[in-house]
Amino acid sequence: MLYWAVVxxxxxxxxxxxxxxxxxxxxxxxxxxxxxxxxxxFLISAIFGYRGRGTPRL
Structure with missing residues (x-):
């Protein structure tokens, strides 16, 4: 998407x-x-990507 902004x-x-x-x-x-x-x-995906990781299950 940033590519199109530069274009x-x-x-x-x-x-x-x-x-x-x-x-x-x-x-x-x-x-x-x-x-x-x-x-x-980008900010939305960064926030949800960070929140989406939980503790690993063993």
Whole structure:
């Protein structure tokens, strides 16, 4: 998911250099959303992964 955030960031940078301000703004907005969703999903999986481990049964 972070890969897609970087892809949209690169698209935004290229669009900004070429003078397409509207496309650049949209792409950077999408990149921000994807980045924060990825961070939230990482934190959720880290919390549940930590809680999911119990004591080993013998």
């Amino acid at each position: 949209f960031l690169v698209i935004a940078l290229v669009a900004a250099v070429l003078g397409f301000g509207g496309i650049a703004g949209t792409a950077i907005g999408i990149a921000k959303i994807i980045f924060f969703v990825a961070i939230i999903l």
